[in-house]
Structures are given as structure tokens and as C-alpha cells.
Amino acid sequence: MSKRPTNVDTVSDAIANDKEQPWKELGLKQDEYQEIKTILGRRPTSSELAMYSVMWSEHCSYKSSKIYLRQFGEKVTPEMKKDLMVGMGENAGVVDIGEGLAVTFKVESHNHPSYIEPFQGAATGVGGIVRDILTMGARPIAVMDQLRFGAPSDPDTARVVHGVTSGISFYGNCLGLPNIGGETVFDKVYQGNPLVNALAVGVMKHEDLKLAKASNPGDLVILFGARTGGDGIGGVSVLASETFDSTGPTRRPAVQVGDPFAEKVLIECCLELFYAGVVAGIQDLGGAGISCATSELASNGGKGMKVQLQNVLLRDDSLTPEEILMSESQERMMAIVPTKDLKAFEAIVTKWEVEYSVLGEVIDEDRLYINWGEQEIVNVPPRTVAHDGPVYHRPVEYPKYQDALNANSSSSLPRATTPAELAKQIMAIVVSPNQADKSWITAQYDRYVMGNTALSMPDDAGMIRVSEETGLGITLATDANGKYCQLDPYHGAQLALAEAYRNVAVTGAKPKAVTNCLNFGSPENPGVMWQFKQATAGLADACLELGIPVTGGNVSFYNQTGDVAIYPTPVVGVLGVIDNVARRIPSGWQDEGNNIYLLGTTKDELDGSAWAETIHQHLGGKPPVVELAAEKKLADLIHGAAIQGMIEAAHDISEGGLAIAVVEAALRFNVGARIWLDEVLERDDLDLTAALFSESQARVIVSVGREDDVKFQSLCEARGVPVLRIGVTDKASGSIEIKELATFELNEVREGWAKTLPELFG
Amino acid sequence: MPKIIVEIMPKQDLLDPPGKAVANALKRSGHNDIVNVRIGKRIELHFDRPITQADLDNAGRVAASFLSNDVIEDVVAITKED
Secondary structure (H helix, E strand, O other), X not given: OOOOOOOOOOHHHHHHOOOOOOOOOOOOOHHHHHHHHHHHOOOOOHHHHHHHHHHOOHHHHOOOOHHHHHHHXXXXXXXXXXXXXXXXXXXXXXXXXXXXXXXXEEEEEOHHHHHHOHHHHHHHHHHHHHHHHHHOOOEEEEEEEEEEEOOOOOHHHHHHHHHHHHHHHHHHHHHOOOEEEEEEEEOHHHOOOOEEEEEEEEEEEHHHOOOOOOOOOOOEEEEEEOOEOOOOOOHHHHHHHOOEOOOOOOOOOOOOOOOHHHHHHHHHHHHHHHHHOOOOEEEEOEOEXXXXXXXXXXXXXXXXXXXXXXXXXXXXXXXXXXXXXHOXXXXXXXXXXXXXXXXXXXXXXXXXXXXXXXXXXXXXXXOEEXXXXXXXXXXXXXXXXXXXXXXXXXXXXXXOOHHHHHHOOHHHOOXXXXXXXXXHHHXXXXXXXXXXXXXHHHOOOOOOOOOOEEEOOOOOOEEEEOOOOOOOEEEEEEEOOHHHHXXXXXXXXHHHHHHHHHHHHOOOOEEEEEEEEEEOOOOOOHHHHHHHHHHHHHHHHHHHHXXXXXXXXEEEOOOEEOOEEOOOEEEEEEEEEEOOHHHOOOOOOOOOOOEEEEEOOOOOOOOOXXXXXHHHOOOOOOOOOOOHHHHHXXXXXXXXXXXXXXEEEEEEOOOOHHHHHHHHHHHHHOOEEEEOOHHHHHHHOOOHHHHHHOOOOOOEEEEEOHHHHHHHHHHHHHHOOOEEEEEEEEOOOOEEEEOOOEEEEHHHHHHHHHHHHHHHHO | OOEEEEEEEXXXXXXXXXXXHHHHHHHHOOOXXXXXXXXXXXXXXXXXXXXXXXXXXXXXXXXXXXXXXXXXXXXXXXXEEO
16 A cells, blocks of 8 residues: 655745745755845755755865865966866766777765764775766776774774675675775774765776766656665765764664665666667765756756656655655666667666666756645756855865864973883884784775785775776775874975875886765864865875876765864776786885885885884874875886886885885795995984884885895996885895894784784774 | 574665665566565574573674674564464
8 A cells, every 4th residue: 555645845836935944954054045035036845955955065166175176277288188088077087098999987985874873884985986987887896995093002993994894895795896995094083074985996898988978859768776765865965964962863864775786687677778879867865866967967967857756666655756866875776768779778777687767858958846745845957956056165274273172292302212212112012903914904894806806905996907808997096194294284285286196106117097076074163174174285286286187076075073074085997008917016025135126215204103102102293295296207217127027016105114125025024134224324314213113204125126226226326216125025035134123023013013903993 | 503693684774785686686587566676684692592682682682782883784674482
């Protein structure tokens, strides 16, 4: 028996009577509600109100960030755009990688849902970003995750860590997508607001590119995939636009439950639809569900749409039209299909046992009409819902605490005076949760499924072979450093880019394009807006200098608990291309007797470092100086040397400094080394603490066969990259000997390094 | 043995992937009259003495806070069996 609601608010009701509406409860502001009335020339129906409220929420409309995001499209040169097939504004950017292939990649946040229900929140985060990639016409080939959790000692952290990591592994492993990297950081600022940023990457032939638009009147609007249910209703607006308070979510569940097997079928079904050429436009359903898909498809195509909402296949037929419009049920897609192709479409979806229903058609009119049976419940210009939302110029103010924070440099912190004390500090940092072995997390993920993974954790970046014939591959690295950004958001964002760029470069790949996920506190706080303004400007300027374009991204605001915002955490993902993955460079030493070189110079830069945090629980001062010109030279050098097969291993120096880089390079394949630092101390005028722990930029350690010593050093010289031989690999010793400091047995180091996370969470 | 039985179901509004999978499988094997399946869990708490009202009340609290995840699940029944 049907429980279908009949008493709905229609357009004629809205014309006839102006009643009180719950715009405030739906997260709209007074002036926004007025604006909707002005657009429509009447009050909105409750369905229209639902659509506008969710589409004009911060999460969907980017209303506070829009004016700053523009510069990613403006600060570019024609050279940067050369290989960019699709730039900002689509579901994901698309980059030409040669051989007729293109890659699409994007990172998106699922922070708030992952705090409320860590397992499903993280799982559906993966599902959502994978559908974004699929929507571009690409086959998803890998995922990655950027995670930020609260203090390891806090009892709630384990709940979030367990839920998030098992949610990611569950969804990704069931889909059969390798998880090739990411980053996990613990810090008390993320206690009530963990960050779960999921990245997906896909590959396609140039001609398979699909866009989310409905441009041909008469084409059919088809919803297919999972049925629509009551999950995550208002999830986007309620979860993403309001800061948590103690009361938490009520009414309909604010979370969604994912079904990775349904998604896997949907992926294969969509790819077959694409190859058959029966789809003129396609859009995934994520936040804002049908509201978003219908209005965006119509708006992107510059056309309109007529939709019968009662044709939506439901799990629960008591859902109201407003709820159907806002439902965030997972694993759904909306396709625009020419009438002549309907038969072929039906044949393919039936083969995959995917349910579908024709909702309506594209019309040659700038209007989105949605009917509920005979009753008209929506009649709006689609652009006003999808793209012409409010744009805010929020107040920006330099935070009062900033000067004091920057003045509180780490230079006054006591430094170790004896070799024994330094050795102890090295071990303390090695075993600290942020530097310790992350295998407890990454081992839960399938890193090699599909058989194309060339590099994955714990290497500096993930690498996937794209062409089995030629070996063409892509490299991806994502990085962020909230502490640096707290000290200086402009340069902090640049440092995240520099690190991701360097991590791509050390694999032998050429950095090519950028995506980002900007995690910040409340935009209503002028101090947070200042951080956002600085970070976006820094990132755009640095992309311009490095010559790699931003292809897309995501903004996540309201990451705060009460008045306390997280550190600004812009996550930056860099995509690189490598001609042949057989020429990849691993991060760890392998052979006996190879020379180890330190590339780049070291300054005394310990503010915001792992050393300051772990040894002194200190955060203050200024982050390391950004060295983009040097990063570029370094990347070119490694790329050049990789083509000649000269470099055996290369590892980026970042958090924890040279000491951590040396330990990681040794632990990777259990190959020890003898290291001497006297020449570094002399050349760069440093003490041992700075030499070991400084986080100066544009530095890499590489190992090179002895026979190539002269050749390599001259190459560095020719390319203007400072180089110093700081050691040799020593396989037999099973230890790292740092001259005049200490000898570390690899077995002991590994034991401490590997047990931190299992002891905390295992 | 006296026991308290706690029954937990996924929230009505949420997707239940195992239930959906089983429903599809039943349909494929010809059970056309079964239109939907939802799968929850049954938990038995055993006692070696008679169960009191206090035990039931306590079981209710444990069921809501520990045995179920109230974000996505509902405790639908708490019963005792002597």
C-alpha cells in the first residue's frame, strides 16, 4: 500500500499564499531567503526552499570561498594550460598525459560525517570521490587518503581512527581500488574535528571525456543505480554548514550508508554506457542529491528540464518530495540520454541489474520544472539554484594572536649538548606517532590490487602504471602541514605544495598538475578568513611559479569545535607523469656501497618542526623559507638523472629533517649506512641539532652507484643544485652509523618505529 | 539458562546493504513474494541466576550505549527468556 504523501506545497499554493517558512532552520540567512523570493517573484514552495537551502549552503555554493578560488583560474600561463583538458569548475580536472590518454583526479573532504559515524563517513567519502572521477568518463584506478586525528592519548581518538581506517579499507578494498598513499597526522587541534580527505584518480582515452551537462532538448533525464531512501537528508547542509554543538543530529539519520558492491557494478555499468556512446551527459549524485544533479546538468547545458519526481524509485515510499530532493543516498547517477539511445541504455543497465527510471526530459527553456504527480512543486531558473548562489565578501582580519605566535621562535629552546642526548632525540622523534611507521593503517588497505601499483606507502608518493604496453605511469602525492600554516598560512600552503611537488619529483616523475582540499575553521570568523585568503593566495602564486595548474578542489569550512578552529590545513595533491614506471626511483637504499648525497642546503629552521613538537611541545616562530626556484631545479635534476638511470634511491627531507629521512631510507629495504655530517656543518654553518632536525626546503637525499660519482656531481653542478656526499650505504652492517654521534642498530630502530601505532590502537 | 535477548536493527531510513543483497538473491531464486529483507543482529546476555528488572534496565543501557551504534542502528527489542 502506498504511503505516498499527497498534501504537498505547490507552486500555485506559493502564489496564492505567503506563509511563514523555516528558512532559518534550513541554514539560510534572511537576505538569502529574500533573494530567493526576488528571483521567483513569490515565496518558494517547500521543495524549492529545500533545493535552494542545500544548494546555497557553504558546502555546495562555495559562497565564502568563491572570490578567492578564482585566482586558481587566473594565475596561470598559456603554457600551464597546455595539457589541461578540463579545468576548475567541473566534477574533476582532466590532464592530458600523452599517448592519447588523460587522467582525472580530485580530493574531497568528508570530515564532519566521519566524526559522527567514522566508518560510514569515511567509506562514503571514498565512494563519493570515486563517482566524481567516474563522472568524467574515466575508469577509477587508485585512491589515497589524507587523515588528521586528535591526540593519540585521547580516548575518543581510537574510536575515530578505527572507524575511519576500516571504513576506507572496507569501501576501497571492496571496490578493488589500490590505496597508494596519503598521510596521517595526530594533533589535539583535530580532536573534535578529524579530517578525512579522500582522493581518487582515473584514466580515460581523450575521446571518452564526459561532461555534466544537458544540452539537447528532448533528451531523457534518467536516474539509475541505488534507490533513493531517507539517508543523509540534509546531510550536506546540516553537517557541513553548522559547527558541532553538544546536541548532535536528530530526526532523519544525518549519515549515509555505503554499498561498495553496488558502486562497483555502477562503475562497470557506467563505463559500458560510455563506450556504447549512449550517454550525452552524466552527473553523480553526492551532496544535495537530485537537487544538485538536475539543476547543475540543466545549468551547465544552458537548458531546462522537466522532471516527474514520483518516478524516482524509492526504498521508502513515505518520503516527501522535499526529502527526495535532498536525499543523499549513495551509489546513484543521473544520465542524459537521447531518446533514440534509450533501448541501448536499457539493455546495458539491465545486463548489470542496475535499476533506473526516466524522470523527465531536457527542454529548450531556462526553467527547471519538477512535478509531483499532477502538481507542480518546483519552477525555477536552474542557474539560480546551481551557479548563481550568494557570493560573500566576508570580513578578513589579521588574528590578534599571530604576532605573539610568530615571535615565539624555537631559537630559545635548549639544544642537546652531547652525542648521547642527540641520539636519544632522534629515537624519540622516530617513535613519535607522527613519524612512526604507518603500516598499521596502510596494511589495512589493498595497495596492489589490479597489479599496476609501482610505488605506494611507505614510498614518498604513489605510482600507478597506466599503459601496460608502454609503461606510461602517473605519480601522486598529497601533503599538508597544519603547523606551518598556523604559523604562516601564505607560506604554509606553499610548503604543502612544495612537499607534494618534491615527493612526486623524487620518484622520477615530472610534476604536472595540482588539486587541493582546503580545510579551515568557520568563515564567519575574520581570523579564519584571513588564513583562507593568505593560503589561497600563497598556493596560487606558488603554482604559477612552479608552472603547474590547479585543476580543481574542494573547500571544507566550519572545521571547529566551539570557538576553537583546527589549524588551517590546505591539503595539496600533485600529479606527475613518468614515461615508464620501470624507471621509477624508490625511497629506500638497496645496494651495497652506493654514495649518499644530500641535495640542497640546510638552514637553521626548527620553528614548527617535528623536533620542536616532540622534544619541546613547542609551536611558534616562522615556518621554513619556501624555495620554489630551488624545488624546480631539484625536480629537473632528479628527472634528468632518472632518465639516465643514475639514481638508485631518492627520499625527500621534510618533517623530522635529515635524521628522519636517513632512518626511513634505511628502514625501507633494511640497508644501513655510514653517514658523516662534518662537511654539512661546515658548509652551511650549522650545529648538529640543525643539521639533523632542520626542516629546510628543497632538500632530498639520493643514493647513486659509486661508478657514477663524478658524473652525478657534475650533473648537479651543471644544474645549479648544491650537492654534498654525506655517506655510503652499508648493507652488511645492519646499522646506521652517524660519525661522531651514534650507531643505531636497524633492528632496534625498526622495533620502536613499528610498534607505536599498534600499541596505541592495535 | 536465563538470558536477556537484545535485538538491533539498522535504522529504518538507512540503506541495509546485506539485506538488499539477500533480497536480490532470494528474488533471483524465485522467491517473488518476499519484497524486502532487512538484516539486524540478535545478542544474548546470559545469567546464572534469575533475571531482575534491574538487569533488564541495565541491559537497555548497555544495548543503547555499547551493543549498538545509535547513529545508524536502533535497539528494537529487549526481552528475557528464563
